[in-house]
């Protein structure tokens with residue numbers, strides 16, 4: 001449980017816009033241990049997807065990783081050639097996406113799309129790949145697997161397609177699965193089934209998961225540790241219980257307060273005032289300052305560093321420096 | 322699938338009826354007297370009336386149309402005023418020439434168009450891509466008769482590699498088919514490029530990359546198959562363009578197909594031949610459209626199943 005398998009170190013990702021480099025992920029560091037689930041939360045546009053795509057080296061131009069390391073298995077992924085990276089993708093680290101409706105190729109059968117990843121990373125024959133694919137479909141809880149194997153994506157519901165995506169993601173027993181909002185597009189009962197399925201597979205294979213979501217309920221349900229991101233930076237990191245019971249950063253506190261609770265019915269949900277600043281617009285001070293209820297003079301001039309505020313608990317805020 | 326095809330073929334019948342009426346009327350309502358053309362302007366009035374009588378031109382139009390319809394249903398397109406031979410025999414002789422020319426042209430157009438289009442999309446914004454855009458834009462605006470004459474001048478007259486005109490062997494087919502297919506190849510190339518680029522933005526391309534698939538394999542399988550759906554439709558529409566272009570190219574290279582037959586018969590006001598050819602070109606167009614729709618369903622499973 002405690003062996004780190006992925007170490008992201010001061011990762012910085014920029015997009016080039018009219019000769020200007022806009023940094024959208026700014027110096028992010030975190031560790032993922034074998035078999036654990038790390039949650040990444042934060043508002044839309046804070047850089048969650050860009051971070052996860054960077055790990056897969058799937059950022060396409062005009063975006064690029066400008067600095068930092070992504071160490072997997074003692075190798076810095078940012079230094080690998082495209083050919084070396086292809087062997088990592090889908091085999092050691094795989095990824096599933098938010099949109100199950102469009103993430104599968106509409107003109108190929110489900111079977112062909114699962115076979116593809118097996119044929120890429122193993123020496124299986126076509127027949128063996130087919131058997132493994134059907135086995136995978138059964139493992140992700142699809143009955144009539146043989147029939148689904150021959151179906152096309154449009155014949156399947158959203159939940160079924162996300163199961164297929166998980167089957168593709170897990171087909172080569174990756175050490176790390178990155179799930180970028182895997183349930184956002186699905187309705188609530190299906191969401192629970194999919195999360196449940198991921199948890200079960202994780203226990204069996206000891207796969208580590210990076211789960212990206214903006215649903216804190218999902219975090220509470222699924223994750224061991226959480227990373228809270230704001231405007232391209234990590235503002236707080238803690239073990240799940242700690243974060244929910246003892247949040248430090250005003251942004252985290254705001255997020256928790258704006259979470260709809262089923263127990264007490266407040267007349268209105270709390271909302272954090274203002275909006276995420278556009279990437280690259282803040283160059284000085286704390287990025288959250290203008291939306292913060294506890295802002296002090298110091299916040300405007302200097303950006304706080306991320307510091308340890310408790311056991312395995314870090315936070316980027318002058319109130320806790 | 323079979324039901325779909327039968328339905329479509331039955332659906333063609335009313336369209337064919339309308340086309341036959343139009344082609345019939347077109348010929349009968351345009352100025353120019355076929356009898357004088359056939360027998361010369363100097364014939365006396367009595368013979369003129371006799372001929373007119375024997376050709377049935379005295380009957381009301383709908384009777385003439387009924388007779389015409391009866392004839393074409395039995396495959397009889399009448400006798401050419403000019404050559405006095407059976408129009409259907411003449412068409413039979415020439416049909417394969419035009420078919421061969423059109424298909425050969427489409428073959429070049431597809432090969433060149435797809436390869437250039439996919440390659441420029443894969444290497445987008447490179448120097449090759451830019452070169453491709455410039456040359457396709459130029460090629461599209463070149464008229465066929467001019468391009469044909471240039472090819473003829475260079476490869477047939479100066480270098481002597483090919484015959485200037487005529488038919489019979491595969492070598493004869495090369496220059497006319499390249500002339501005819503070249504413009505279409507540029508259209509297909511541009512269209513392929515833009516639809517490949519569009520498909521490259523799709524989420525499933527990212528999924529394929531995340532699996533560890535090679536970029537080139539992604540383009541030639543995942544992307545191409547999806548891009549082809551649009552390209553096929555567009556290619557089918559170009560067939561109409563080719564049939565029209567064939568008329569010009571056949572004339573330039575003296576290719577004995579239906580196109581040069583059409584021009585000859587228009588110049589000679591050879592009504593039976595014109596009628597038959599108009600009908601035939603329309604039927605070809607309908608059949609091509611049907612084939613396009615069928616092949617469309619072959620690459621798009623969603624249509625296949627509905």
Ligand SMILES: Nc1ncnc2c1ncn2[C@@H]1O[C@H](COP(=O)(O)OP(=O)(O)OP(=O)(O)O)[C@@H](O)[C@H]1O
Nearest residue numbers: 015024043044045046047048049050051063214279
């Ligand atoms: N292709 C691109 N060109 C320029 N900027 C981009 C591009 N893709 C993303 N960005 C910027 O990067 C930032 C982070 O985007 P990202 O997709 O990682 O957000 P996110 O946290 O995943 O949001 P969401 O919850 O909506 O998925 C955003 O500000 C976005 O504007």
Ligand SMILES: [Mg+2]
Nearest residue numbers: 048049050180
């Ligand atoms: Mg995202």
